[in-house]
Amino acid sequence: MAEDRLLRVRTLLDSVRAGGRAALTAPEGKVIADAYGIAVPGEELARDVDEAVAYAARFGGPVVMKIVSPDILHKTDAGGVVVGVEGAADVRAAFHRIVENAKAYDPQARVEGVQVQELLPQGQEVIVGAVTDPTFGKVVAFGLGGVLVEVLKDVTFRLAPLSADEALSMLDSIRAAEILRGVRGAPPVDRWAIAEQIRRVSELVSDFPEIAEVDLNPVIATPEGAVAADIRVILAESLPKERRKYTRAEILTSMRRLMQPSSVAVIGASNEQGKIGNSVMRNLVDGGFAGEIHPVNPKADDILGRKAYKSVTDVPGEVDVAVFAIPAKFVAAALEEVGRKGVPNAVLIPSGFAETGEQALQDEIVAIAERHGVRLLGPNIYGYYSTWQDLCATFCTPYDVKGGVALTSQSGGIGMAILGFARTTRTGVSAIVGLGNKSDLDEDDLLTWFGEDPHTECIAMHLEDLKDGRAFVEAARATVPRKPVVVLKAGRTAAGAKAAGSHTGALAGDDAVYEDILKQAGVIRAPGLRDMLEYARGLPVLPTPQGDNVVIITGAGGSGVLLSDAVTDNGLTLMEIPPDLDASFRAFIPPFGAAGNPVDITGGEPPSTYEATIRLGLEDPRVHALVLGYWHTIVTPPMVFAELTARVVAEFRERGVEKPVVASLAGDVEVEEACQYLYERGVVAYPYTTETPVAVLGAKYRWARAAGLLGGGS
Numbered sequence: 001m002a003e004d005r006l007l008r009v010r011t012l013l014d015s016v017r018a019g020g021r022a023a024l025t026a027p028e029g030k031v032i033a034d035a036y037g038i039a040v041p042g043e044e045l046a047r048d049v050d051e052a053v054a055y056a057a058r059f060g061g062p063v064v065m066k067i068v069s070p071d072i073l074h075k076t077d078a079g080g081v082v083v084g085v086e087g088a089a090d091v092r093a094a095f096h097r098i099v100e101n102a103k104a105y106d107p108q109a110r111v112e113g114v115q116v117q118e119l120l121p122q123g124q125e126v127i128v129g130a131v132t133d134p135t136f137g138k139v140v141a142f143g144l145g146g147v148l149v150e151v152l153k154d155v156t157f158r159l160a161p162l163s164a165d166e167a168l169s170m171l172d173s174i175r176a177a178e179i180l181r182g183v184r185g186a187p188p189v190d191r192w193a194i195a196e197q198i199r200r201v202s203e204l205v206s207d208f209p210e211i212a213e214v215d216l217n218p219v220i221a222t223p224e225g226a227v228a229a230d231i232r233v234i235l236a237e238s239l240p241k242e243r244r245k246y247t248r249a250e251i252l253t254s255m256r257r258l259m260q261p262s263s264v265a266v267i268g269a270s271n272e273q274g275k276i277g278n279s280v281m282r283n284l285v286d287g288g289f290a291g292e293i294h295p296v297n298p299k300a301d302d303i304l305g306r307k308a309y310k311s312v313t314d315v316p317g318e319v320d321v322a323v324f325a326i327p328a329k330f331v332a333a334a335l336e337e338v339g340r341k342g343v344p345n346a347v348l349i350p351s352g353f354a355e356t357g358e359q360a361l362q363d364e365i366v367a368i369a370e371r372h373g374v375r376l377l378g379p380n381i382y383g384y385y386s387t388w389q390d391l392c393a394t395f396c397t398p399y400d401v402k403g404g405v406a407l408t409s410q411s412g413g414i415g416m417a418i419l420g421f422a423r424t425t426r427t428g429v430s431a432i433v434g435l436g437n438k439s440d441l442d443e444d445d446l447l448t449w450f451g452e453d454p455h456t457e458c459i460a461m462h463l464e465d466l467k468d469g470r471a472f473v474e475a476a477r478a479t480v481p482r483k484p485v486v487v488l489k490a491g492r493t494a495a496g497a498k499a500a501g502s503h504t505g506a507l508a509g510d511d512a513v514y515e516d517i518l519k520q521a522g523v524i525r526a527p528g529l530r531d532m533l534e535y536a537r538g539l540p541v542l543p544t545p546q547g548d549n550v551v552i553i554t555g556a557g558g559s560g561v562l563l564s565d566a567v568t569d570n571g572l573t574l575m576e577i578p579p580d581l582d583a584s585f586r587a588f589i590p591p592f593g594a595a596g597n598p599v600d601i602t603g604g605e606p607p608s609t610y611e612a613t614i615r616l617g618l619e620d621p622r623v624h625a626l627v628l629g630y631w632h633t634i635v636t637p638p639m640v641f642a643e644l645t646a647r648v649v650a651e652f653r654e655r656g657v658e659k660p661v662v663a664s665l666a667g668d669v670e671v672e673e674a675c676q677y678l679y680e681r682g683v684v685a686y687p688y689t690t691e692t693p694v695a696v697l698g699a700k701y702r703w704a705r706a707a708g709l710l711g712g713g714s
Contacts, residue, residue, distance in 0.1 A: 005035045009208060013235065021070050022212075022235045026115045029231035036200045038216065039193070039227045043117035049095045053088045055116040062086040062119040064229070065094045067102045071109035073232070078105035084119060091116075120229055124179060124189050125218035128197045128228070130160060130205040132212045132236060133513050136469035140202045142170040142194075144179070145218040157516040159473065160202035167195040167202070173516070180221070193226035194219065212236035243468050244370060248448060254375045255449035258345040259386045259431065261320035262291045264393065265312050265343070267334050268326035269295030269303045276349060277325035279395035280383065287392040287400065294319065313341050321345045323383065323393050328352030331379070332364050339372025347393060348378030354437050355380050366439050377441045381434030382412045388430060388455045403428015404457030404540045406450045407533075408443065410435045410490075414462045414529065421533045426676075430455040435463075444471040451479035460486040460536035462529070473521040480522035484539045484703040487523045488532040489514050522706030524699045531695065538684040538696035543658035544704050547624035549575035550697075552598035553613050554629030555605065555636070559666055560598035562690035563629050569691075570698025572625075581620055588612045603631045610636060611644045618652045618659060625660045625701075627694060628683075630674075632667020638674035641665075646681035653682070660684075660700055662693035 012031050016024055024032070026043075033040045042059060045068055046052035056063045067080030075081050079101030082094040095114050102111055127145030132138060136159060143155030156173035158166055171180055171191055182188035197219055205211050212235055216228035246254075264284060270277035277297070281304050284293050295303035298310045309315050312322055312334070322338045324331055328350045338346055346369065353362040362379070369376050377384065383394030392398045399419055405427055409415040415434050422429055430453060433446060443461055450456040459479070466472050476485050491511070518525050526532035550572050554560040567574055574597050577585070586595045588609050594600040601609050610630075617626045630641050649661055663678060663685035665671035671687040678685035686692045704710045 006207060008035050009204075013208065013210065016235065019070075022237065023070060023073055024233040024235075025068050025070055025112060026066060026231070027068060027112075029233050032204065032233060033228065033231050036204050038197060038200050038204075038231065039225065040231060041118035041120055041227055041229065043115055045113050046095070046116050047113040049092050052095045052114055052116050053091050056085065056091045057088070059116070059118050063091070064117045064119050065091070065098055066115045066117065066230075067098050068112045068115050069102060069106075069109045070112070071106055072102060073234075075230075078102050080105070117229070120220040120227055121222060123220040123222035126180075126194060126221050126226075127155070128194070128201055128216040128219050130201050130211075130214040132205075133469070134240075135466050136473070136513060136517050137240075138202070138205045138209070139513055139517070140167075140170075140198055140205070142167075142198055143174050144176055153512075155512065157513050158202075158520060159470065159517060161206040162199060162202050164192075164195055164199050167198040168192070170198060171195065187223045189221035190223055190225050194221050197226050197228065209239055210236050243471075245471075246445075251445050251448045252452060254344050255445060257320040258347075258375070258377070258384075259449060259453070260389055261345075261391070263294065263315075263317065263319045263321075264289070264291060264391075265294040265296050265309075265315055265319045265322045265338075267296045267312060267322055267324045267338070269297050269300075269308065270325075271300060271303050275325075276395045280323055280325050280349070280393060283392040283394055283398050287398050288390040289392075290390060291320075292317075296322075312337050312343065315341070319343045321347060321393070323347045323349065324379075325349050325395070328358065328361060328379070332361070332368060335365055335368045335374065336372075339368060339374050342372075343374060345375050345377065347381070347383060348376055348436075348439075349381055349383055349395065350378075351380040353379045353439070362437065362439055369440060375441055375445075376439050378434070378436045379439060380412075381436035382415050383434060385429070385432040387432075394434075399423065399429065399432065401426060401428050402455075403430065404455065405429045405536045406431045406433075406446075406453070406456045406459045407536060408433045408435055408446055408460070409462040410438070410464045411462065412436070417529060418462075418533065421530075425533075425537055426680075427533075427537045430457075438467050442467045442472075444468060444475040447472065447475035447479050447485065451475065451482065456483065457540040458484045458486070458536050460488075460526075460532050462488045462490065462532065464490045469517065473517060476521040476523050480703070481707045484535075484699070484707075485523040486526055486532050486535045486539070486699070487518055488526045488529060489518065522703075524702050524706075526699075534692060534696055535699045538662075539700055539703065541679065541682055541684055542660040542662070542697065542700045543682075544709055545624045545660050545701060546710075547622075548573040548701075548710070549622060549624045550627060551575050551577070551617050551623050551625070552627045552629065553601065553610075553617060554598050554631075555601055555603045555610070555633075556629055556631035556666060557594070557600050557602075559629035559631065559664060559690055560600050563627050563664060563694060564598060566691050566694035567627065570694055570701075572694070572698055572701060575623060578622065581616070581622070584616055585613060588616075598629070603633050604635055607636045607640050607644050610641060611648055614645060614648050614661075618648065618657055618661075623659070625697060626662075627697065628661065628663040628685075629690070630663060630665045630667070630671070632665070632671055638665060638667055638670040639677065642674035642677045642685075645683055646678055649683055650681065660697055662697045664690045664693050 027045045044055040062084045085094045125145045129141045138160040154174045215232035268277040269281045294315045295308040300308040387402045450459045593602045675685040
C-alpha cells in the first residue's frame with residue numbers, strides 16, 4: 001500500500017515537472033490528499049458549465065466553486081471562489097463569473113475548468129501546512145486559519161516528520177489553544193483528527209523532498225473531524241546541496257584534539273609586536289600552555305625563544321592544531337601543507353573570505369580541508385580559549401579563570417563582550433570559542449563536544465544563523481538532559497517569508513521558525529546578550545528545583561509587587577500559601593506587614609526576621625524555590641543580610657536540602673558587594689533589579705522541564 005502511494009504521487013509530481021510547472025492544481029492536490037489520507041471534501045473538476053450543474057446536483061445541497069488554473073495560485077484574490085452555490089441557475093451563473101474573473105485577473109492564465117466541491121459544515125477554521133526552511137529543512141505549521149491567518153499569525157512550527165503525539169502538542173502551542181477546547185458553550189473540536197492531518201502532511205513532505213510548500217487552508221475542524229477545504233502544493237526549483245556529515249565519534253575525536261591538544265603550530269608566528277602572529281604566540285607562551293608550541297615562519301629561525309620552522313611539514317612529531325595568522329591569500333597553500341602533515345584541526349583567524357564577498361576563496365579552502373580530512377574553525381575569528389588546558393590561541397586579551405561555562409560567538413565583537421563580562425563577574429569558563437564564517441565547524445560540533453566535556457556545566461551560544469539546523473537540534477537534544485544550553489539568536493527579521501507562494505510560507509518568517517524549533521530542542525533562548533551571559537553564569541550556581549512552588553520573601557512592598565510580576569512573566573508559579581505555613585510566617589511579621597505570597601516582612605525588621613522567614617521557606621518541603629527582596633536599612637545592612645542568607649542556605653545544603661534561592665537587593669552601593677558575596681556562595685543575587693534574578697530562576701526552570709526533571713512542557 002505504501003509503495004503504491006509513493007508511486008502514485010511520484011508519477012504525478014514527475015508529470016507536473018515535465019509540464020514546466022511548480023504549482024499543482026486543486027484536482028492534482030486531491031490526488032495527493034487521497035494518497036496520504038488527508039481528509040478533503042468530495043469534489044469534481046467541471047470542464048464546462050453543464051458538467052458543473054451535473055456535479056453540483058450529484059453532491060446535493062450547496063457547493064463551493066473554485067477556478068482551476070496552474071497559473072493562479074491565490075484563487076480568492078482572482079475572484080475565483082464562490083461559496084454556497086445551490087441550484088442549476090446559480091451554478092451556471094457562478095461558473096461564468098468565476099471564469100470571467102480569472103481571465104480579467106490574468107488574461108494569459110490557462111483555465112482547466114471549475115472545481116465543484118461539497119460545502120463543509122460550519123466549524124473552527126485552522127491552517128495545516130509545511131515549508132522548506134533554509135536552516136531546518138522540512139517544517140510543519142499549525143495555527144488558526146481562514147482569511148485571518150496572516151493577520152493573526154497565531155502559528156506554531158515543528159520539524160518534520162513528527163509523531164502523532166508531537167502533532168497533538170502543536171494544538172496547545174498556539175495562543176488561541178482554548179478555542180479548540182470549546183469556549184462560550186461551543187463544543188470542542190476533534191483534536192486527534194487535526195493532529196492526524198498535521199502528521200500526514202509531515203509524512204508527505206518527508207517522503208518527497210522536492211515539495212517546497214503544502215497548504216491546507218482552511219481546515220474545517222468540528223467535533224466530528226477535520227477536513228481540508230483547500231490543498232495547495234508547490235514544488236521547489238531545486239534541492240539544496242547536501243552538507244557533509246560527520247559521525248558523533250568523528251566529531252568527538254577531532255574536537256578532543258582541538259580542545260585538549262598536545263601540540264600547536266602557529267602558521268605566521270612573528271617576533272614583531274603588533275602582528276597577530278606575535279599576539280597568538282605570546283598568549284600561548286605566557287598563558288602557560290603545557291604542550292608543544294611550534295612557530296612556523298619561513299623567514300625566521302627563532303620566535304619568542306622557540307625554534308621556528310619553514311613549513312608545518314618540517315615540524316617533528318604530530319601536531320593537533322594549526323593556528324593560522326597569515327593573510328587570506330596565503331591560507332590555501334599553507335592549508336595544503338597542514339593537510340599533508342596530517343593535522344586534524346585548522347584555526348583560521350584571518351578575515352577576507354566569504355564575509356567580504358570572497359566566497360570562491362572560502363570554497364577553495366573548504367575543498368582542500370575536506371580532501372585532507374582537516375576540520376576548520378573559522379575563518380574570520382578571534383581564535384579560541386580552552387582554559388582547563390591553559391590554552392589561549394587568540395590575538396585578544398587572555399583569560400584564565402577556570403570554571404564550568406562554555407561560551408561561543410559568531411562575532412568577534414560579541415566574543416570580546418563575553419570576555420569582559422566574564423572578567424567583571426569573575427565567571428569561571430571552560431572555553432570561549434569564535435566561530436566566524438563557520439566554513440566547517442559550527443555550533444552542533446561544539447555542542448557535541450561540550451555535552452561530553454566533564455569541565456563544562458552550561459553552554460551559551462551567540463549565533464546569527466545555523467548552517468545545519470537539524471544537526472544542531474540533534475546535538476541539543478542529546479545535551480540538554482545533562483546540561484543547559486542557552487542560545488542568543490540574533491536577527492529577528494522575517495525576510496525569508498517575502499517570496500513565499502502559500503499562506504504557510506508567508507507565516508514562516510525566520511525568527512518564528514527558530515523560536516519554536518529551538519524550544520522544541522529544549523534550549524533556553526535568551527532575549528539579549530546580557531541575558532545570555534547572566535543565564536550562563538547563574539544556571540550552574542542554582543540547584544535544580546524539585547517542584548513549581550515559588551515563594552517571595554521581601555522587606556519592601558514595592559519590590560514584592562515587581563518580583564511577583566517577574567515571576568508571572570517568566571512562567572513561574574507563585575505558591576498559594578497553605579494556612580499552617582501562613583500562620584508560621586505571620587509569627588515573624590509585624591502587624592503592619594503582609595502574609596500571603598509575597599511574604600512582606602517590612603523594611604524595619606532586624607536580621608533575625610529575615611533569617612527566620614528564610615529558614616521557614618527552606619524547611620517546608622512544599623516550597624520549591626525562594627525569591628528574596630532585600631531593602632537596604634541601617635537595621636539590617638547589606639553585608640549582614642548577605643552573610644546570614646549565605647549561612648542559612650549553606651546550613652540547609654549540608655542537611656541535603658538544596659533549593660534555588662535568588663535575591664534582588666535594593667539599596668546604596670554597598671549592595672553590589674553583598675550581591676557578589678551571595679553569588680559566590682550559591683545565591684544568585686543582583687543589585688538594582690527585580691527582573692534579572694527571577695529571569696535566571698525562570699531559565700533554570702525552563703531547562704529543568706526540557707531535561708525532564710520537572711513535569712510540564714518546556
